[in-house]
Amino acid sequence: MSSSKSRPDNVERRGITFDDGSSSKSRKIGGAFSSVTYEDVQKIAKHILAIVKCRPKIGVICGSGLGQLAELVEDSETIPYNEIPDFPVSTVPGHAGKLVFGTLKGKSVVLMQGRTHSYEGYSPQQTTLPVRTMKLMGVETLFVTNAAGGINRNFKVGDMMIIKDHMNLAGFSGMNPLVGPNDERFGPRFPPMSRAYDLDIRKLAHKVVKEMNYTDFVHEGVYSMMVGPNFETVTECKFLHTIGVDATGMSTVPEVLVAKHCGMRVFGMSLITNVVIMEFDSEATANHEEVLETGRQRSKYMQKLIATIIEKLDS
Numbered sequence: 001m002s003s004s005k006s007r008p009d010n011v012e013r014r015g016i017t018f019d020d021g022s023s024s025k026s027r028k029i030g031g032a033f034s035s036v037t038y039e040d041v042q043k044i045a046k047h048i049l050a051i052v053k054c055r056p057k058i059g060v061i062c063g064s065g066l067g068q069l070a071e072l073v074e075d076s077e078t079i080p081y082n083e084i085p086d087f088p089v090s091t092v093p094g095h096a097g098k099l100v101f102g103t104l105k106g107k108s109v110v111l112m113q114g115r116t117h118s119y120e121g122y123s124p125q126q127t128t129l130p131v132r133t134m135k136l137m138g139v140e141t142l143f144v145t146n147a148a149g150g151i152n153r154n155f156k157v158g159d160m161m162i163i164k165d166h167m168n169l170a171g172f173s174g175m176n177p178l179v180g181p182n183d184e185r186f187g188p189r190f191p192p193m194s195r196a197y198d199l200d201i202r203k204l205a206h207k208v209v210k211e212m213n214y215t216d217f218v219h220e221g222v223y224s225m226m227v228g229p230n231f232e233t234v235t236e237c238k239f240l241h242t243i244g245v246d247a248t249g250m251s252t253v254p255e256v257l258v259a260k261h262c263g264m265r266v267f268g269m270s271l272i273t274n275v276v277i278m279e280f281d282s283e284a285t286a287n288h289e290e291v292l293e294t295g296r297q298r299s300k301y302m303q304k305l306i307a308t309i310i311e312k313l314d315s
């Protein structure tokens with residue numbers, strides 16, 4: 001697998017030989033058809049475990065502007081993504097691109113300060129490579145967070161949403177990290193997704209929300225993913241509203257598919273960084289600066305909530 005820095009434009013299908021003589025089996029790179037093998041992931045996990053002392057059981061993916069959770073990690077050990085061979089490197093503002101290992105509220109954790117997205121040019125297999133790497137490092141429970149646009153008309157900017165289910169709209173166009181040969185060492189060919197978001201952790205989250213007096217601004221709902229990078233049209237938002245989506249973004253779903261495929265427990269949370277525009281003649285437009293600004297103002301609530309849920313988690 002070549003590093004993301006050398007991703008060529010002429011991506012080839014699995015099994016085809018590249019111009020320089022390497023095959024797509026040995027050189028897995030960006031594009032919808034590239035894949036990542038078990039051995040690739042094993043190599044990356046071993047590389048990381050040789051560097052850090054921590055043996056995390058919990059992984060947290062911090063979305064746009066949400067990476068400050070790392071400040072709560074004690075005895076931290078940090079590795080920038082670009083120092084890990086073949087690890088996808090974040091290119092979007094608000095995604096620092098670092099793995100932070102350490103102890104959070106007494107639990108061994110690894111935090112991803114930022115993720116990668118398909119719209120950056122990575123294949124779904126690449127954007128989810130960190131999740132499989134976590135699995136092979138011993139992570140059993142994955143927390144996924146994201147910045148999202150509020151579709152539900154009761155949601156306000158700065159509110160939060162516990163994810164109870166998702167709509168894989170990107171999957172409708174075939175963009176799914178589980179497409180391709182299935183390696184049973186990760187998980188089964190046909191994984192169920194009807195209970196993707198762990199019910200026990202969701203119940204615990206609601207209990208914590210009550211205890212912290214956060215009920216006024218924490219909701220539960222359905223997240224949807226479109227590939228982006230453009231924000232949605234008015235008609236797309238109306239469609240999402242009609243089909244029962246509460247918040248929308250450009251990430252998370254592939255990570256959850258891969259995490260569930262390899263048997264992890266998953267908990268997801270969105271910060272509503274903006275409310276989507278559903279009026280044809282509105283002057284307002286969505287923008288990434290607003291997303292980051294809401295993150296700056298509200299992420300401390302999300303951090304406190306996630307940290308407390310982790311503290312109270314049974315393992």
Ligand SMILES: O=P(O)(O)O[C@H]1O[C@H](CO)[C@@H](O)[C@H]1O
Pocket residue numbers: 062063064065092115117145146147148228249250251252287288291
């Ligand atoms: O989902 P995260 O990574 O939090 O980021 C969200 O924020 C960006 C748009 O502002 C998009 O990348 C969207 O997916």
